[in-house]
Amino acid sequence: MAKKILLCASALHLSAAVWNGRRLTVCRGFEHDEAGQRAFLSFLRASPGVPVYLTADTVEEDYRFETLPHAFGSDRRELVERKLRQLYRSTPFYGASLQQRDRDKRRDDRYLFAALTNGEVFSPWLQLLVEVKAPIAGVFPLPVVSVALLKRLGLDDPQLLIVSKHSAGLRQTFVKDQSFRISRLTATRDGEHRPYEAYAEEIRNTRMYLDALNVTHVDDAVTVLILDPEDSLGALEDAVAAGRRSLRAMRLGPTDLVAKIGIDKATLQSSGDALPLYLLGLETPEFNLAPPTLTAGYSRLLASRAIYAVTALAALAGLAWCGLDWYFLAQLKQDTQEIIAQTQREQSAYQEITRTFPPAPAGAERLRQSVEVAKRIEDMARLPDKTYQVVSQGLDANPALSMAGMTWRYGKPSTSAAEPATQLAQSALLQILLVVQPGEMTGATDTVNKFVKDLSRHEWVAAARTVKLPVDAGSGATLRGSTADSRKEQPVKLQFEVEVVLKAGV
Amino acid sequence: MRLSFNDIPTLSRPLLALALVIGVAAAAIVASERSIKGAKATLGKARSELSEAQKRVQRSGEERDTIQRFLGPYADLAQRGVLGEEQRLAWVDALRTANADTQLYGVDYEVGARQGYAFTAEANASGLPVQQSIMKLKFGLLYEQDLLDFFRALGQQQVGTFAVNQCALQRLVQEVSQPVNAPTLRAECEVAWITIPAEGGS
Numbered sequence: 157m158a159k160k161i162l163l164c165a166s167a168l169h170l171s172a173a174v175w176n177g178r179r180l181t182v183c184r185g186f187e188h189d190e191a192g193q194r195a196f197l198s199f200l201r202a203s204p205g206v207p208v209y210l211t212a213d214t215v216e217e218d219y220r221f222e223t224l225p226h227a228f229g230s231d232r233r234e235l236v237e238r239k240l241r242q243l244y245r246s247t248p249f250y251g252a253s254l255q256q257r258d259r260d261k262r263r264d265d266r267y268l269f270a271a272l273t274n275g276e277v278f279s280p281w282l283q284l285l286v287e288v289k290a291p292i293a294g295v296f297p298l299p300v301v302s303v304a305l306l307k308r309l310g311l312d313d314p315q316l317l318i319v320s321k322h323s324a325g326l327r328q329t330f331v332k333d334q335s336f337r338i339s340r341l342t343a344t345r346d347g348e349h350r351p352y353e354a355y356a357e358e359i360r361n362t363r364m365y366l367d368a369l370n371v372t373h374v375d376d377a378v379t380v381l382i383l384d385p386e387d388s389l390g391a392l393e394d395a396v397a398a399g400r401r402s403l404r405a406m407r408l409g410p411t412d413l414v415a416k417i418g419i420d421k422a423t424l425q426s427s428g429d430a431l432p433l434y435l436l437g438l439e440t441p442e443f444n445l446a447p448p449t450l451t452a453g454y455s456r457l458l459a460s461r462a463i464y465a466v467t468a469l470a471a472l473a474g475l476a477w478c479g480l481d482w483y484f485l486a487q488l489k490q491d492t493q494e495i496i497a498q499t500q501r502e503q504s505a506y507q508e509i510t511r512t513f514p515p516a517p518a519g520a521e522r523l524r525q526s527v528e529v530a531k532r533i534e535d536m537a538r539l540p541d542k543t544y545q546v547v548s549q550g551l552d553a554n555p556a557l558s559m560a561g562m563t564w565r566y567g568k569p570s571t572s573a574a575e576p577a578t579q580l581a582q583s584a585l586l587q588i589l590l591v592v593q594p595g596e597m598t599g600a601t602d603t604v605n606k607f608v609k610d611l612s613r614h615e616w617v618a619a620a621r622t623v624k625l626p627v628d629a630g631s632g633a634t635l636r637g638s639t640a641d642s643r644k645e646q647p648v649k650l651q652f653e654v655e656v657v658l659k660a661g662v
Numbered sequence: 663m664r665l666s667f668n669d670i671p672t673l674s675r676p677l678l679a680l681a682l683v684i685g686v687a688a689a690a691i692v693a694s695e696r697s698i699k700g701a702k703a704t705l706g707k708a709r710s711e712l713s714e715a716q717k718r719v720q721r722s723g724e725e726r727d728t729i730q731r732f733l734g735p736y737a738d739l740a741q742r743g744v745l746g747e748e749q750r751l752a753w754v755d756a757l758r759t760a761n762a763d764t765q766l767y768g769v770d771y772e773v774g775a776r777q778g779y780a781f782t783a784e785a786n787a788s789g790l791p792v793q794q795s796i797m798k799l800k801f802g803l804l805y806e807q808d809l810l811d812f813f814r815a816l817g818q819q820q821v822g823t824f825a826v827n828q829c830a831l832q833r834l835v836q837e838v839s840q841p842v843n844a845p846t847l848r849a850e851c852e853v854a855w856i857t858i859p860a861e862g863g864s
Contacts, residue, residue: 474690530858559833
């Protein structure tokens, strides 16, 4: 549990304790004078940055129950704030707590309004707290702190009056159905002969006061719980119950308190305020009277702690993530090592097997591939013999023609009309001669066309076409010549070009 | 707990610590994720290598059969100069012999630099670094048939494998009135001498 500074202020005195590890480690008293304040300052400086929880044991307090119309959210907040401002104009230490809701149709809300009507009890101590920038968690009403005791003791009496003696006097807190109702602090007179008689009288008066307020009925049995850490109220138990059937007394001495609450005896007897301080350390009440301006430092402390908590979570998440990654990484590396070792074993086995292989200049795959590729290349090679045959047959069928030259190629055909360009094919550009008499030009063209047709009809030929005619008779070209005396004209040699492409695979 | 923007400067230290921790954690996570990714890739590669090694062992019998089957033809190719380094001098000698055997009138030749084989895809030889050197030939012929005879004679020399890419024939004389032992055709051919470098060679 986090370290806390617990303070209980009264008009003349301040009790301070350090809460650490579920116990009060230091418990000191400071008088309401300059020396006391100096000592308190030193006390604070010994625990810098530790949140401070205050409670006040003073008669200048006010508790009242009010019923307000049922409301939600900001409406309820504004309603309560307005009521608080009406009730407590002169003090900043006030607050409200929703106690119960009526069960009728209006469902009105019943609030406990409380205030420390004189903030002077705190003023000098608060100034010192502000001076050392101590984060103030809140100001908590002492009776509300005391109610936490019932849970520890396991008391479920419906009407219970808690009586305790403090440095400020006798504190009586009435709890009905486990909820705080009324508290009174009565100053005690030192040196009285039989003080418990006076205390018993006060308790009886309180009982009548409760009846007068209709908080209890005159026949209701009220349990008086006497907290006696100093073991000085032994006679009070009998004095309270004497002649009063509606009052039942129960005293918890130091031994009972130590046994039932867990506080150690030395701490309990070190101060009259040790018990409420211990209870404040055990459980922080939700009912806080401190104004927000006073608890701003504590809010920042909480925010800072929350951020540090998130930081720690982020660090833990990062570590967990990285830890898991490292675990997986180690597993992956181990798997990899095992696989590498297995691979090496397989390779060794393979090496052993290859020793039985016949000696070879290259690997099996290379041998196979080299032989097969070499054969394919040889099979792909062509000589122009097939082209010769095709052209010879064409020329034989057209004896007027003769060949002046030929350019033969083997590769990817340039024309897409023949075969797909991915297959190799033979092609030849033929330069053909034709001797014609003047005036037979039209017949020459027919001869050429017939030759091309004859080539095209051959089963090996994919395509044949005239590339260049001896005369360009097209309308787009210029045709020039002379028609001189026909008797002087000689036969002329016409040259034209024909391209023939063989089918792929021929 | 009520806080405002004015409180942020007072929370600078925890906020800085948070930012620092988030940054360091993010960097560490990124780094470790990268390591995981790298390790997974390494594991994948190792598995692939193991699978390959296992397959090699399983295929070893088949491999032995392949070696026994192709070792002889491979040696023949090597002996014929198809495999390994080019045998250019042997090509020239073979040209000379083919010229003599076919009684031609002499052959002019020019061999270019070695280069990648032009028809690798057509020969389905993408896995092999097949090379070719283009030889340009110029020679005279008496008849067209001499061209075929010459290349067949060249092939019979067994000094390598070649492919004729192109041949241009041009008639020198139009009419032969009297038989004379002189070329009537001029041939210019382009021949690719094809070699397959030995394993581990260039």
